[in-house]
Amino acid sequence: MPTSDDLKGLMKFLTRDEWHTCFDEVLEDHIGGVLDADQGMELADLAEILGDHWASTLWGCAFEDFLTQQFEVEGGNIVDEYLKRRGWKEGPQSKAYMEALRTSVMSLYEVSDVVFGQSLIARDLIRGGEPILVSDGTATKILKQGDKIAARIVSVMGKNVLAGGLLPFTPEATEALFDTLRHVFAEENTKTLPAIGDEDLQAVAPVFTLSWLSDMLSRTMNMDMPSRENADGDEVVFHDIRFPLSSGVTQKDVAPRLDAHQEMSRADAKFWNWLDATSNDKNNTVEGSSEFSFDATMDNGQRVLGSVELHGRSLYLSVNSSARAERGIALIQQVLGDLVRSPLAEIRTLEQIVDERPGENANAASSKIPPDIAEQSVHQILDRQYHEPLDQSAPMLGSKTPRETAKTPAGRK
Numbered sequence: 001m002p003t004s005d006d007l008k009g010l011m012k013f014l015t016r017d018e019w020h021t022c023f024d025e026v027l028e029d030h031i032g033g034v035l036d037a038d039q040g041m042e043l044a045d046l047a048e049i050l051g052d053h054w055a056s057t058l059w060g061c062a063f064e065d066f067l068t069q070q071f072e073v074e075g076g077n078i079v080d081e082y083l084k085r086r087g088w089k090e091g092p093q094s095k096a097y098m099e100a101l102r103t104s105v106m107s108l109y110e111v112s113d114v115v116f117g118q119s120l121i122a123r124d125l126i127r128g129g130e131p132i133l134v135s136d137g138t139a140t141k142i143l144k145q146g147d148k149i150a151a152r153i154v155s156v157m158g159k160n161v162l163a164g165g166l167l168p169f170t171p172e173a174t175e176a177l178f179d180t181l182r183h184v185f186a187e188e189n190t191k192t193l194p195a196i197g198d199e200d201l202q203a204v205a206p207v208f209t210l211s212w213l214s215d216m217l218s219r220t221m222n223m224d225m226p227s228r229e230n231a232d233g234d235e236v237v238f239h240d241i242r243f244p245l246s247s248g249v250t251q252k253d254v255a256p257r258l259d260a261h262q263e264m265s266r267a268d269a270k271f272w273n274w275l276d277a278t279s280n281d282k283n284n285t286v287e288g289s290s291e292f293s294f295d296a297t298m299d300n301g302q303r304v305l306g307s308v309e310l311h312g313r314s315l316y317l318s319v320n321s322s323a324r325a326e327r328g329i330a331l332i333q334q335v336l337g338d339l340v341r342s343p344l345a346e347i348r349t350l351e352q353i354v355d356e357r358p359g360e361n362a363n364a365a366s367s368k369i370p371p372d373i374a375e376q377s378v379h380q381i382l383d384r385q386y387h388e389p390l391d392q393s394a395p396m397l398g399s400k401t402p403r404e405t406a407k408t409p410a411g412r413k
Contacts, residue, residue, distance in 0.1 A: 006093060006094040006097045006098070007094075007097070007098070009082065009086055009089060009090060009094075010067075010078070010079070010082050010098060013078060013081075013082045013086065014078065018071075018073040018074070019073070019078050022066070022069075022071045022073065022078075023062070023063070023066050026062050026065055026066040026069065027059070027062040027066075029062075029065075029206040030058065030061060030062040030065065030205075030206045030209040030210065031046070031058060031062070031209065031210070031213060033206075033210050034210055034213045034214050034217065046058065049217065049220060050216060050217075050220060054216070057164075057165060057166070057167065058165075058209060058213065060164045060165040061106070061165035061167065061205075061208070061209050062206075062209070063165070064101055064104065064106075064152055064163055064164070064165045065106070065205040065206070066078070067079050067098075067101045067102055067104075068101070068102060068103065068104060068105075068202055068205075077102065079098050079099070079101070079102040080102070082098070083095060083098065083099070092157075093156065093157055096156050096157055097154070097156050100154035100155060100156050101152070101154060101163060104152040104153075104154050104163060105152065105198045105201045105202055105205075106150060106151070106152050106165075106201065106205045106208050107124050107125075107126050107127060107150070107151075107152075107153075107201060108124075108125045108126055108148060108149070108150050108169060108174065108177060108208070109122040109123060109124055109125065109148065109149050109150075109151060109153070110122070110123045110125055110146065110147070110148050111143050111144070111145065111146065111147045111148070111149060112131070112145055112146070113145075114140050114143055114144060114145060114296040114297070114304070115140060115267050115271075115273065116140055116141060116273055116296050116304050116306065116307040116318070117137050117140055117141055117271075117307045117309070117318060118135070118136070118137065118140060118267065118271060118307075119133055119134060119135050119136060119140065120133075120134050120136060120139070120140050120143060121133060121134070122134050122149075122151075122153060122160075125148070126181070126193060126196055126201065127196060127197070127198075127201070132153065132160055133160060134153055134160045134161065134162060135159045135160065135161055136161065136162050139162060139166060140296065141238070141296075141318070141320070143168075143296065144296045144297055145296065145297040145298075147168060148168070148169040148174055149166055149167065149168055149169060150166070150167040150169055150177075150208040150209075150212060151163065151165065151166045151167070152165065167208065167209070167212040169211075169212060169215075170215055170219075172215050173211050173212050173214075173215035173216075176211045176214065176215060177207065177208060177211040177212075178193060180207050180211060181193055181194075181196065181204070181207065182194070184204055184207070185200070230320050230321055230324075231303055232321065232323065232324070234321035234322065234323045234324070235321065235322075236320050236321060236349075237320070237321055237322055237347060237348070237349055238318070238319075238320055238347070238348045238349070239317075239318070239319050239320075239321075239322070239324075239325040239345055239346070239347050240316065240317075240318050240345070240346045240348075241316065241317040241318070241319075241325060241328070241329060241343045241344070241345045241346075242314050242315070242316055242343060242344045242345075242346075243314060243315040243316075243317070243332060243336070243340040243341065243343045244313060244314050244340065244341045244344075245313050245314060245315065245339065245340060245341070246338060246339055246340060246341055249339045249340075251270065251310045253339055254310060254315060254336060254339055254340075255269075255270075255310070257335050257336055257339070258272050258308060258335065258336075261331075261335050262277055263275050263276075263277050263305075263331070264308065264335075265298070269398075270309055270310040270311070271307065271308070271309045271310075272307065272308040272309070273298070273304050273306075273307060273308075274304065274305045274306040274307060274308055274317075274319075274328065274331075275298065275302045275303070275304060275305065276302060276303040276304075276305050277302070305319060305324055305327075305328070306318050306319035306320070306324060306328055308332070311401065312404070315332070315336070315340060317329070317332060317343075322347075325345065329343055397411075
C-alpha cells in the first residue's frame, strides 16, 4: 500500500515554475468560486476558519486533480513528465501509485460494511456499478454505515485504496452536488442523475470541492460545529491499548477465548470487532442527520465499540473514548485472565490525529505555499489514510502481516 514517501519526488518536481503556475490555476478552480462569493475572504483565511486539516485536505483534492490534467507546457502532464525524467529513481509501488492517480476520478461514494481499522465497501452514487472493497486503516475508524464521501479510489498493487483527498458529505452538500451535476449535464428537471462517464467527472472535479466547501463554510460560520461525541455521548479520544501476551502464551491460546465471547465478532484470523450486544439499527443516528458519526455499525445495526487484533506477541484494543477504554480493558482482562499482562495505552485526541503538523504550516491553503510545506501537507494526508500497512494482517498472506511474511524466504517470494 502507498506510504508518505511515494509522492516525495513528484512533490519536488512541482516546484518547477511551469508546473507551479499550472497548479495555481487548478487550485483557483477548486476554491476560488466560494471565496469570490464571500466578500472579504482570502485564501489564507480558510485555514483559520476550517482548521489546518481541512485546508490541507482541500489542497490535496486540488493536487490530485492537477495530476490528471494536460497542460500546454513541455511534457503536458506532470506525472508523465516526471516518470519520463525521474521514474528510474522510483520503486514499483511509487510508480504504480502515481500512474493510478494520473487516471483517477473523483466521485461520491456511499460507505457500508465498515470493518474497523481494515476495510469498507464503497458504492458509487454517480457512475453506478458494483460496490467495491477498499482497504483502509484510518478512515474506517471514523466512517459508519451509510456515510457519503467524495474521494478517489485507486488500485495499487492489487488493492483498492483511498487517495488522500477525502471529503465527508452531509445530505445538504450531497443535494447541492447533484443539483450542480444535473445543471451541468442538462438534466435540471429530473430528480435522477444522467449517465456520467469518467471523462465527464474528470472535467467537473472542482464541483465536488466547491459543493463541500460551500456547505462546510455555511455550517461553520452560521451553525454549531458537528458533535465530537460517539454514540454513547462520550468525547472522542482515540485509545490504542496493547496487552503483551504472558510468557509461553501463543495466539492460538488467545483466539478461542475471544471467539467464545458474545461481544466479539471475528473478521479474519487475527481481527475481531467488539460489538455492543444491546444495540440495533434503532439505536443508531437518525437517517438524514447531518451529524458526522464517529461510530461504525454492522449490517444488522450493531454498533462497533472497537477492534481487537493480534500482532506478534501482543493483543491490541482500539476504541474511541476513555469510557470504552476502561470497559474494554476490563473485558479483555476478564476474558483472557492471566493469558495477558498489564496493558499499555497510547491516547490521541481527534485534533492530534488530523492536525498534528508543524506550526509554521498555518497558511497551507495559500496558492503560494512554500514547496517544503506543501510536501509536508501531502505526506501527512497520506499518513492519515494509510495506517501502518506493514503490520496489518492480510487474508492473501495467510492472515499474516507483510512484515511477518517477509521474515521467511518463502514469504518474501
